[in-house]
Amino acid sequence: MGYLKQKAIKSTTILNTFILCFGICSTINVNGQDKETVNLGSITSKSSLVDKKKMLILGTVQVGLWGGSFYSLNKAWYANFPRTKFHRYNDWKEWQHMDKAGHAWSTYQISEHTSKLWQWAGAEKKKAVVIGSISGMAYLSIIEILDGYSDKWGFSIPDIMANTSGAALYLGQELLWNQQRISIKLSYHPVKYGVLSGRADELFGSGQVEKLLKDYNGQTYWASINVKSFFPESRFPSWLNLALGYGAERMLGGYGNTWTDASGSIYSRNDILRYKKFMISADVDLTKIKTKNKVLKTAFSLVNVLKIPAPAFSINTKGKADFYGLYF
DSSP: OOHHHHHHHHHHHHHHHHHHHHHHHTTOOSSOTTSOOOOSSSOOOSOOSOOHHHHHHHHHHHHHHHHHHHHHHHHHTGGGSOBOSOOBOOOTTGGGGHHHHHHHHHHHHHHHHHHHHHHHTTOOHHHHHHHHHHHHHHHHHHHHHHHHTBSSSOBOHHHHHHHHHHHHHHHHHHHHHSSOSEEEEEEEOOOOOGGGHHHHHHHHOSSHHHHHHHOGGGEEEEEEEEHHHHOTTSOSOTTEEEEEEEEEEOOSSSSSSEEEOTTSOEEEOTTSOOEEEEEEEEEEOGGGSOOSOHHHHHHHHHHTTBOOOEEEEEEETTSOEEEEEEEO
């Protein structure tokens, strides 16, 4: 999948998830005694009956968001490039696998939040979990099929595998443990590019919000593990997680640090060594923080897609180890 389009898709999926969550939360009647008492952080219900009105609202919003985003992507990307017969493209080695981690993170988060919303609408939990997982997998995978008919890109099996892993991680934990003991999270820190700022702006955008979504050099993806859930008899705080991270740095292109600009000039910065890094840190599971405030619980659930800054230890493929007093 092309890098810039991939970033637009990532931005759209994140936006869709948050709009869907906030949009549905705004319809909750917290004062009505005949309504369900619900929040995204910890779903509870006064009734086991399916609320048809909520189902209709949720289904309409989700279909509208999906349809609108696919239409926008078609106008912004596919319409500008020739169509071709269905074909595949192997992008496994692109961006040091960071794009694949991004796919897994996106499908995991969409699966989880969509499932919670269907539970809010009254769906039985196992059905909601399956619907959420299918939603997360389907959204990004349908885009891969569209890629397969575009001359500019192609159907990426590695992307499909990454999509599947994110949705499967959510679904598998719910079916096995009835809870999420391991979450996929994202963290980001700004990167200074100096004389290469022009190249960085071309690839990743100029604003920090845009860079958060696009700049793989500043992103780290984490497996945030809730220790207490594995050892319930321990004195380990229920909100404190162990986080294992993966990132990559000094990348100025998908496969290497050589590129051609719009005028045809070739630039080679292979003197800048690209590398992967593996990290260990602490994290906070915000959904485990006890509060009776429904709005705060919902906010905790949404913010929980991001890892909380904390001290971290890192080792990279250059053989160098680093300790960070506070890693973002």
